[in-house]
Amino acid sequence: MIPTDDLTAYVDLVLDVGVPVRADDLVVINGDPEHAPLARALAEGAYARGARYVDIWYFDVHAKRSRVRHADPATLPEVPAWLDRRNEELAEREGVLINIRGEDDPDLLSDVDPALAGLDRMPNLASRFRLQSNDLVCWTIVAYPSPGWARAIFGEPDTARLWGHLKHFLRLDEPDPAAAWRAHLGRLGERAAVLNAHAFDRVHFEGPGTDLTIGMIPCARWDVIGYTAADGRFYVPCLPSEEVFTAPDHRRVDGTVRSTRPLALAGSVIRDLELTFAGGRVTEVRASSGADVVRGHQASDIGAARLGEVALVDGTSPIGRSGVTFLETLLDENATCHLAWGAGITQAIAGADEMTPEERDALGLNVSAVHTDFMVGGPEVTVTGVHADGSRRVILADDVWRLGD
Structure with missing residues (x-):
């Protein structure tokens, strides 16, 4: 209670x-x-x-x-x-x-x-x-x-x-929770602005069991929670939220990624999940438990075995700092960096909500009826931004946000 x-x-x-x-x-x-x-x-x-x-x-x-x-x-x-x-x-x-x-x-x-x-x-x-x-x-x-x-x-x-x-x-222990949320989203927005200014061509995740390169969509922006609905009202889709995220190019994902936290999915807990991607599609699913649940989920439609989201969370997250795995994606995805298989984040691309599925796919924005986040970050995982000319800038290392202006 x-x-x-x-x-x-x-x-x-x-x-x-x-x-x-x-x-x-x-x-x-x-x-x-x-x-x-x-x-x-x-x-x-x-x-x-x-x-x-x-x-x-x-x-x-x-x-x-x-x-x-x-x-x-x-x-x-x-x-x-x-x-x-x-x-x-x-x-x-x-x-x-x-x-x-x-x-x-x-x-x-x-x-x-x-x-x-x-x-x-x-x-x-x-x-x-x-x-x-x-x-x-x-x-x-x-x-x-x-x-x-x-x-x-x-x-x-x-x-x-x-x-x-x-x-x-939820920041309900703050004197003014609503004001605390506005300030928090503003800080996350500053991080998104820095990422957008760098305009990385791709991001590279590297850590134990992980070596994954994810291509970016040139017109996709890094964003934070907080959208405008069809009737003009501003709303916050997830409470709490600690992430900065974007929609990747689903065609340009290659390598292997290992989940760093269990994933509660469809009434089962998926443990020690590893996914291998080639040419943008999951080619192999491994897990100590629940691998078949993931395979079934990713067989839902043609886009279910492709990536639709890249999200970055650093060690300042109070959820991550708690040291608890909550077996609830709403919380666990805001404890650390995560990816999602399935539908791309339409809010990351201006006008995407008015595009046909074919137009979205042509941009590299994944189309699917599913969207499932899984956690891939932590102090042993380094996230690096790579420019089109091959130059590299570390974004996250040791759970610390490294990317400056």
Whole structure:
């Protein structure tokens, strides 16, 4: 449970900074049954701000486990049309979307066929990803500390300890959390500006088990969290956030990369993940557990086995400094540098949201219905920017941001 005063401050941060709710808004809240206290508090806050209707939808991963165990495998990729229609109407109404994270049992599907588990992507609907990636609604992702999630991290259901971390990461322990977030995003924006000024042709990741070169799209910019939705509202998609990111050229990725943290994906925990790329595509997947889940995920469509994001995070991240692996991508991706297979970040390229899939692909911006981040950074990983003439500048080394003006 979150203390009442903290819960009120959290709701204010989400509804005033993350997704500013206004009168007559249609608001959708997605979560698990364990997230009900936060979902209800967000509904109360949204209605108090004039929302027209708040729809809370709970997804139960235990039902997903039953589906993977018993359903015809050919049906596992299917999604009922009414779920997609819900997202489509939200886009038509230019509404607000809040996704609550923090799985009560991140490894619940560890005892089912991993290849089958990889086929069922619920609750990550492609229709939801489309409206998020194209800024059709104001949307954000937040976390709630359930007992099961705390147990998976600490070995005991210590939700107070987990909330203590979340409160700090969210800057709710600051006198003015909203002002703290504006200042924080401004600092990250300064880093993005330096990267854009260098206009690197490619970046090179090097460390234990990692030697990966990633080409950049000339017109793609490094950016930070904070976008403008179709209706003109500024929103912050992820709370918290510590990253500077861009969309790479999916055709120019070669080498091998080793994940530096476990990845919770589709009800399974992927450990010791290694991916090999050649000519922009994943050619080999290795992991001590969950490799078939990744293979199934990357078989979703033609772009699912290509890169769509490069994100840089240094050792100043409070999430990284905590020393905890949270088994929740919202947090773990903001602890250290990460990459993502699947769809490219459209916000990194001006006008990309109005391009056809073919036009995006021609630029090197990856097109896919999936987008999965995995962590690849840390003190042993060096990230170097390479100019078109071959000159090199170290961006990150020993978890320290090295790139100056």
